[in-house]
Amino acid sequence: MSALAVSLEAGRLTPRVWFYANYHCNLRCSYCLTESGPGVPRRELGPERMLALAREARDLGFTELGVTGGEPFLLDYLPELLGEMARILPVLVLSNATVFNARRLRALEPLADLPVRIQISLDHPDPVENDAMRGPENFAKVVRAVPELIARGIAVRIATTLEDPDAVDPVESERLCALHRSLGVPDEDHVVRPIIRRGRADTGDLGVAAGFEQLDPELTITADGAFASPFGPTVRGGRMDTDLLVTRTIAPLRRPAEALAGVVEGSPPGTDTRLGIR
Amino acid sequence: MAQLLDPEPAIRLVQAADAPLLARPYFADGTPSPITRSLAQVPELLDVTLPFIGAALGASALDERTKEIVILRASAVMECRYCVATHTVVALDCGLTAQEVAALRGNGAPQGFADGRERALIAWTEAVAAGRGSVEDACLDALREHFDEPAVVELTLVAATTLMLNRYASALRLPAAQVTLARLREEGLA
Secondary structure, eight states: OOHHHHHHHHTSSOSEEEEEOOSOOSOOOTTOTTOOOTTSOOOOOOHHHHHHHHHHHHHHTOOEEEEESSOGGGSTTHHHHHHHHHTTSOEEEEEOSOOOOHHHHHHHGGGTTSSEEEEEEOOOSSHHHHHHHHOTTHHHHHHHHHHHHHHTTOEEEEEEEESOGGGOOHHHHHHHHHHHHHTTOOGGGEEEEEOBSSHHHHHTTOSBOOOTTTSOOOOEEETTEEESSTTSSOEETTEEOOTTEEESOOSSTHHHHHHHHHHHHHSOTTOOOOOOOO | OOOOOOOOOSSOOOOGGGOOGGGHHHHTTSOOOHHHHHHTTSHHHHHHHHHHHHHHHSSSSSOHHHHHHHHHHHHHHTTOHHHHHHHHHHHHHTTOOHHHHHHHHSSSOOOOOOOHHHHHHHHHHHHHHHOOSSOOHHHHHHHHTTSOHHHHHHHHHHHHHHHHHHHHHHHTTOOOOHHHHHHHHHHTOO
């Protein structure tokens, strides 16, 4: 049995393959891992390549797909691509939910019966505090978009990213949960995670440090190479970090997948101090 | 002969803190070579290239002195500053005299090698490094008088691997490691 098969079967390698669809974004969040923003190079993977890699991921034994960016929904082809990917494996796609105008919402309607979930960032129950981190009108756009998506049969998950999840005010926390429930998102679809001290968060002195030993190994494909975690292809001062780079080769997918499995299986027992961030 | 001035590299040399996962073992001793630090930008190539270089140029059935004569002479003919500097130190460490090393690094035909086996080896190395097309029969036959066929095959791979590294290091303007430069200064060979 290959190291990859062993790693997947034992659960040491997460069965989801992530794709960085693009790096550009309409927002410029203060803790962004990838220094994304409106003016950055797009570095798109492209739909044909993502589909081919998704098929190979399934054939290699992976069971889920993830799509992130940048803001993936800035790509006009994304809804159709998600539909095609979801026919291969279930898809979780991350979004800031600020670009769901009427046209994009209509384009998402065909996904209603497919295994596609959209994970949306919402950090604070107060618009002012939320928007301080994520940009003007972010809060208003999110609370408008979530019910619209759910009404169209699209599964939504809410992700809250905090400087220190353990230090959060319980009253504030309950207000946030009341908010996501009111939007139609149950507690089991709400995740709270710390800011990871990489990318713009590192520049801004925010969050918890996380390297290979602290992150769950999740094969992550970008236009610049394959990484060991979706928190890996971070950018600081315009330059990509390489400490979590696995291979520059992304196709065939077997190459980075086997390389990452080799690293995972070769790590001495007990060296991980995983934060369990998903 | 090749100048041993320290050039500015044409590419970024990866620091230990940025070492990709597959490259980490090669950074573990704290003194990765510029070859390692450059190849770390493409870790899947580093992961196969360094073991190959180690197998081709490191300890093997051929004695170390013989291999270093080939490596140093080929590097000098190819005017590779990085490889000449690096293998000057290796050659001294494996027992070549300062005079022999200086001769192998020089422009003219190396003098001071009394052994016919080593003279044939040097002439063949120069033909491989500087020539085009196949090596002339007379040159190869002279080598065969002293080395059996498996040794000829291995010597050819040693020379060819050296030429690959000569072009790689020269094209990327890799600087010699500081520890190498310090040793060359000590030996008066900088």
